[in-house]
Amino acid sequence: MNKKSVRDVEVSGKRVFVRVDFNVPMQDGQITDDTRIRETLPTVKYLIENGAKVILASHLGRPKGQVNEDMRLTLPAKRLGELLGKEVAKADEAVGEAVKAQVNAMNNGDVLVLENVRFYPGEEKNDPELAKQFAELADLFVNDAFGAAHRAHASTEGIAHHLPAVSGLLMEKELSVLGKALSNPERPFTAIIGGSKVKDKIDVIDNLLNIADNVLIGGGLAYTFFKAQGHEIGKSLLDDSKLDVALGFIEKAKKLGKNFVLPVDVIVADDFSADANHKAVDIDSIPADWEGLDIGPKTRAKYAEIIKNSKLVVWNGPMGVFEIDTFANGTKEVAEACATTSGYTIIGGGDSAAATEKFNLASKMDHISTGGGASLEFMEGKALPGVVALNDK
Numbered sequence: 001m002n003k004k005s006v007r008d009v010e011v012s013g014k015r016v017f018v019r020v021d022f023n024v025p026m027q028d029g030q031i032t033d034d035t036r037i038r039e040t041l042p043t044v045k046y047l048i049e050n051g052a053k054v055i056l057a058s059h060l061g062r063p064k065g066q067v068n069e070d071m072r073l074t075l076p077a078k079r080l081g082e083l084l085g086k087e088v089a090k091a092d093e094a095v096g097e098a099v100k101a102q103v104n105a106m107n108n109g110d111v112l113v114l115e116n117v118r119f120y121p122g123e124e125k126n127d128p129e130l131a132k133q134f135a136e137l138a139d140l141f142v143n144d145a146f147g148a149a150h151r152a153h154a155s156t157e158g159i160a161h162h163l164p165a166v167s168g169l170l171m172e173k174e175l176s177v178l179g180k181a182l183s184n185p186e187r188p189f190t191a192i193i194g195g196s197k198v199k200d201k202i203d204v205i206d207n208l209l210n211i212a213d214n215v216l217i218g219g220g221l222a223y224t225f226f227k228a229q230g231h232e233i234g235k236s237l238l239d240d241s242k243l244d245v246a247l248g249f250i251e252k253a254k255k256l257g258k259n260f261v262l263p264v265d266v267i268v269a270d271d272f273s274a275d276a277n278h279k280a281v282d283i284d285s286i287p288a289d290w291e292g293l294d295i296g297p298k299t300r301a302k303y304a305e306i307i308k309n310s311k312l313v314v315w316n317g318p319m320g321v322f323e324i325d326t327f328a329n330g331t332k333e334v335a336e337a338c339a340t341t342s343g344y345t346i347i348g349g350g351d352s353a354a355a356t357e358k359f360n361l362a363s364k365m366d367h368i369s370t371g372g373g374a375s376l377e378f379m380e381g382k383a384l385p386g387v388v389a390l391n392d393k
């Protein structure tokens with residue numbers, strides 16, 4: 001990488017503003033997977049050991065510029081303290097006089113977690129004024145939030161214009177591993193895309209068709225394609241604005257001779273809950289008032305077979321609502337196929353990583369990326385704003 005890393009600069013005695021991605025999955029007020037916090041430990045420990053004052057900033061969820069009590073960084077800060085075996089202070093805000101005072105009181109090696117940066121409307125707008133306020137807290141900016149590197153926000157991009165700006169160790173590792181795997185991919189190369197962020201992910205498919213041999217679609221993403229093909233999708237997830245785009249991908253795949261694979265059957269339910277009535281149906285038989293929450297058994301077997309015959313697999317986004325056991329089989333079977341294939345496997349995205357943890361398969365994957373959307377955009381060859389803004393070597 002041609003960007004400076006935290007190892008290339010003096011950190012001793014410096015106030016260091018570290019952007020991390022502590023956007024961890026939560027359920028019933030508990031962190032269900034702390035991978036993203038654990039993955040920042042090398043950078044945080046490096047800074048502590050080298051006598052920096054470590055100020056950590058992150059978003060959590062999508063609070064839309066307002067304080068949301070369920071999205072405070074209190075729990076991630078507590079978890080970080082447990083993992084470090086060290087006191088970690090937590091601020092109630094991310095900027096302002098009270099935070100400045102807290103920073104001024106820090107000793108070398110102390111750690112302070114700021115409040116959710118997305119509680120401020122300026123964060124996602126990349127407001128220069130907010131970026132300046134972040135910068136005023138520190139002498140150095142370290143970006144270790146690979147998972148948010150595709151966002152040009154005040155704490156990921158804007159701040160880098162006001163301070164010396166370098167990458168953290170996780171950021172460095174992600175870019176290096178993904179770069180190596182994708183610069184000259186082993187083939188067959190299979191990309192699997194699922195999850196629920198339809199808007200974010202559907203456009204990515206365009207480029208995946210250029211670089212992968214097989215593109216497998218699952219999760220909430222699939223229903224926009226079914227709808228575009230004229231199928232009834234009931235109450236399933238849909239992005240109405242992408243119907244033409246979806247059809248275009250099917251055509252493009254045909255032209256390029258790529259294997260673009262949609263589910264042939266799905267698990268439908270009459271309610272989004274664990275005790276809903278549910279059944280497997282072919283995709284032309286989705287009942288009008290039901291919703292599709294997982295891929296079906298025929299699709300699972302088909303996807304597993306393709307994965308087992310691949311030399312490189314990049315998987316982003318669960319195949320179904322894996323948090324509910326009834327709808328977890330598709331994600332589980334894809335995860336098992338990734339765990340057993342002899343090909344190189346890269347799993348991306350907070351929820352996909354959480355799913356592999358849930359099935360105790362994480363250690364069987366070659367690389368679990370902390371970025372979902374970020375790894376997809378990186379794969380597309382897009383410049384990541386959070387990386388571009390860092391200082392060159």
Ligand SMILES: Nc1ncnc2c1ncn2[C@@H]1O[C@H](COP(=O)(O)OP(=O)(O)O)[C@@H](O)[C@H]1O
Nearest residue numbers: 195196197219220317320321349350351352372
């Ligand atoms: N068919 C579906 N309908 C609704 N939600 C789904 C469906 N399939 C998967 N999901 C949900 O998608 C979420 C993960 O999506 P996303 O954030 O895009 O993935 P990642 O974090 O891995 O990038 C999970 O919470 C899962 O429950």
Ligand SMILES: O=C(OP(=O)(O)O)[C@H](O)COP(=O)(O)O
Nearest residue numbers: 021023147148349350371372373
């Ligand atoms: O969870 C994240 O992305 P991912 O779901 O693509 O892995 C990142 O923290 C970015 O979050 P965002 O998609 O709300 O900007």
